[in-house]
Amino acid sequence: MNRTCYRVFVLIVLVATTLIARAARAQDPLPSWNDTAAKKAIVDFVAKVTKEGSPDFVKPEDRIATFDNDGTMWVEQPIYTQVEFAMQRVPAAVKEHPELADNEVFKAILSRDREAIAKFTLGDIEKIVAVTHSGMTVEQFKQIVKDWLDRAEQPRFKKPYTQCIYQPMLELMQYLRASGFKTYIVTGGGQDFVRAFAQKTYGVPGDQVIGTAGKVKYQYKDGKAELIKLPEVLLIDDKTGKPEGINLVIGQRPIAAFGNSTGDQQMLEYTGAGSGARLMMLVHHDDAVREYAYGQDSKIGTFSNALMDEAKSKGWTVISMKDDWKTIFPWEK
Amino acid sequence: MNRTCYRVFVLIVLVATTLIARAARAQDPLPSWNDTAAKKAIVDFVAKVTKEGSPDFVKPEDRIATFDNDGTMWVEQPIYTQVEFAMQRVPAAVKEHPELADNEVFKAILSRDREAIAKFTLGDIEKIVAVTHSGMTVEQFKQIVKDWLDRAEQPRFKKPYTQCIYQPMLELMQYLRASGFKTYIVTGGGQDFVRAFAQKTYGVPGDQVIGTAGKVKYQYKDGKAELIKLPEVLLIDDKTGKPEGINLVIGQRPIAAFGNSTGDQQMLEYTGAGSGARLMMLVHHDDAVREYAYGQDSKIGTFSNALMDEAKSKGWTVISMKDDWKTIFPWEK
Numbered sequence: 168m169n170r171t172c173y174r175v176f177v178l179i180v181l182v183a184t185t186l187i188a189r190a191a192r193a194q195d196p197l198p199s200w201n202d203t204a205a206k207k208a209i210v211d212f213v214a215k216v217t218k219e220g221s222p223d224f225v226k227p228e229d230r231i232a233t234f235d236n237d238g239t240m241w242v243e244q245p246i247y248t249q250v251e252f253a254m255q256r257v258p259a260a261v262k263e264h265p266e267l268a269d270n271e272v273f274k275a276i277l278s279r280d281r282e283a284i285a286k287f288t289l290g291d292i293e294k295i296v297a298v299t300h301s302g303m304t305v306e307q308f309k310q311i312v313k314d315w316l317d318r319a320e321q322p323r324f325k326k327p328y329t330q331c332i333y334q335p336m337l338e339l340m341q342y343l344r345a346s347g348f349k350t351y352i353v354t355g356g357g358q359d360f361v362r363a364f365a366q367k368t369y370g371v372p373g374d375q376v377i378g379t380a381g382k383v384k385y386q387y388k389d390g391k392a393e394l395i396k397l398p399e400v401l402l403i404d405d406k407t408g409k410p411e412g413i414n415l416v417i418g419q420r421p422i423a424a425f426g427n428s429t430g431d432q433q434m435l436e437y438t439g440a441g442s443g444a445r446l447m448m449l450v451h452h453d454d455a456v457r458e459y460a461y462g463q464d465s466k467i468g469t470f471s472n473a474l475m476d477e478a479k480s481k482g483w484t485v486i487s488m489k490d491d492w493k494t495i496f497p498w499e500k
Numbered sequence: 501m502n503r504t505c506y507r508v509f510v511l512i513v514l515v516a517t518t519l520i521a522r523a524a525r526a527q528d529p530l531p532s533w534n535d536t537a538a539k540k541a542i543v544d545f546v547a548k549v550t551k552e553g554s555p556d557f558v559k560p561e562d563r564i565a566t567f568d569n570d571g572t573m574w575v576e577q578p579i580y581t582q583v584e585f586a587m588q589r590v591p592a593a594v595k596e597h598p599e600l601a602d603n604e605v606f607k608a609i610l611s612r613d614r615e616a617i618a619k620f621t622l623g624d625i626e627k628i629v630a631v632t633h634s635g636m637t638v639e640q641f642k643q644i645v646k647d648w649l650d651r652a653e654q655p656r657f658k659k660p661y662t663q664c665i666y667q668p669m670l671e672l673m674q675y676l677r678a679s680g681f682k683t684y685i686v687t688g689g690g691q692d693f694v695r696a697f698a699q700k701t702y703g704v705p706g707d708q709v710i711g712t713a714g715k716v717k718y719q720y721k722d723g724k725a726e727l728i729k730l731p732e733v734l735l736i737d738d739k740t741g742k743p744e745g746i747n748l749v750i751g752q753r754p755i756a757a758f759g760n761s762t763g764d765q766q767m768l769e770y771t772g773a774g775s776g777a778r779l780m781m782l783v784h785h786d787d788a789v790r791e792y793a794y795g796q797d798s799k800i801g802t803f804s805n806a807l808m809d810e811a812k813s814k815g816w817t818v819i820s821m822k823d824d825w826k827t828i829f830p831w832e833k
Contacts, residue, residue, distance in 0.1 A: 228705060305747055349707075358748075358751070359751075362751050372561060373750065373751030373752050374682075374707075374749060374750045374751055374752065376751065380748055382744075383744050383747055384740075384744075385740035385743050385744060385766055385770070387766070387769050387770075387773075390773060391773055392743065392766070392769045392770040392772070392773035393773075394743060394744065394747050394770075401734075401735070401748070402734070407717075407718035410718050410725065410727060411715075411716050411717075411718060411727065414638055414716055414727050415691075415713055415734070415749075416707060416748075416749055417706065417707045418691070418692075418695050418706030418707055418709065419706050419707065433718055433720065433725070436720050436725045437718070437720075437725040437727075439725075440720075440723060440724055440725035440726075
């Protein structure tokens with residue numbers, strides 16, 4: 168072979184290799200996942216339940232998958248996004264209810280007393296959420312959330328919260344939908360809060376968002392019919408509340424469930440206890456370099472040792488963000 | 501034309517006419533409706549909201565239609581089907597809770613004391629429902645309902661209750677779905693009760709059934725995860741509870757709503773108060789010959805004069821079963 172001929176040959180090989188690699192990537196529904204056991208568990212499960220004639224075949228109407236949101240679909244550190252939103256809404260709420268300015272909890276937020284804020288109890292946070300999430304119509308509230316999400320930034324990544332989502336989980340959701348699944352968000356966070364961005368961010372419509380829900384009050388005057396948000400809780404969609412919320416809204420046991428903390432334990436148990444092929448996975452935050460590393464001792468997104476033991480004994484897949492995910496965020500692509 | 505030739509000609513005309521009529525029927529999505537204003541209101545509405553480029557065009561994801569069940573989709577006289585079910589479940593419930601045998605309400609049912617039963621208050625009926633609808637898993641309850649529906653008969657028509665459905669309303673539901681709508685049942689009846697037959701009877705899946713819901717309790721033992729029905733109410737999906745339930749489960753305002761009684765008033769107001777093309781309809785039971793005739797003074801399915809006035813003033817369509825429906829039940833076809 169002469170030199171020119173050799174060069175042409177090398178060029179052809181290079182182009183062909185690139186094209187083949189690109190085609191392989193295009194075919195891979197989970198390009199942000201490394202080729203580890205976690206990815207294999209997903210692909211094997213989907214192959215089984217979608218193969219007609221297979222003993223594990225599941226009819227499309229029974230292909231229900233449920234996803235936790237905070238820590239499973241998007242970043243929950245250093246604080247749940249919705250709690251940050253509620254705290255930033257406090258000045259506006261105090262303007263409407265001046266008597267709150269004398270309350271220790273609201274005083275701490277207004278004066279940005281970090282030490283006092285760090286000591287807030289769950290009851291304090293519930294009070295803040297109740298006050299900042301009520302008194303307006305459901306539509307007005309969703310607009311307030313949308314406006315806030317358009318300008319707020321996650322403090323570490325300096326990106327909008329709706330970009331601080333996990334690319335591998337988004338691919339998993341899309342892959343399941345392309346395989347005939349219905350994908351639901353089942354969140355301990357507020358249902359109306361998550362509905363404000365779930366369609367645009369995850370492609371999940373409002374009727375597939377199950378969350379902690381406040382009571383609303385129907386009001387009809389001058390031909391206008393509105394639902395006003397009340398500062399009272401109807402259902403808490405966390406822990407045992409997750410299977411209960413799933414039953415209320417879906418009325419059917421999921422065949423796949425994804426979470427990351429003790430709040431998701433019962434949802435995974437409920438999913439796993441059904442008959443036929445099942446897929447239960449827990450995202451483990453073990454990558455302090457690219458995201459955060461936390462578990463047993465974290466107040467937010469607690470992944471207890473007991474949960475880890477249960478996952479091992481039941482064969483649930485624990486996803487290591489460090490080892491199983493090639494990329495974490497959409498902007499890394 | 502000689503006689504043979506004339507006969508052939510008549511035959512051809514007859515066959516052609518039959519074929520043309522059959523083709524016209526095949527094209528008509530609402531063959532059980534007479535060609536009156538009610539049918540025209542439906543067809544015009546669907547044409548408007550599905551025509552791309554039209555000012556009234558509605559994107560498929562926003563095409564939400566909600567249907568009441570009792571009296572709108574199936575017969576509710578002489579008593580709500582679910583109340584009949586609950587009363588027939590009383591002997592089994594008393595076997596499990598022998599102390600109930602001393603209670604006046606349960607005594608009346610056990611001894612078939614028609615006079616006492618006729619005097620039952622809403623509180624009495626709620627007590628019967630609470631006792632007969634709790635203490636089992638959600639799946640067990642649905643199976644009990646299915647088994648009962650398989651053998652119970654509507655007393656006047658001597659047919660299973662799931663056949664005592666309104667053929668015109670079924671066609672309307674199917675027509676809307678074929679036009680890209682999601683069709684929901686929004687019932688004052690029990691959510692689990694209606695979910696037991698909605699898919700088979702109406703083609704409506706469980707996650708599109710909104711109803712009065714009891715609380716459930718998550719229970720996990722020996723690897724089995726179950727939701728046990730409790731004798732407590734979580735939400736009453738009637739009157740103002742209908743828009744509230746719609747918001748909880750769908751998170752979106754419907755563009756079409758169908759009911760038949762004062763329990764549906766708020767659902768229709770809520771639907772009608774949105775912007776863009778809307779369709780609100782009320783089934784009026786005015787056909788004692790083919791079904792039942794009742795309204796203002798009926799304890800079951802009350803259609804008050806105030807509701808009739810509101811319907812007229814707001815332009816809601818009142819469906820006359822007598823004049824607008826060619827056939828009422830599926831078996832008449």
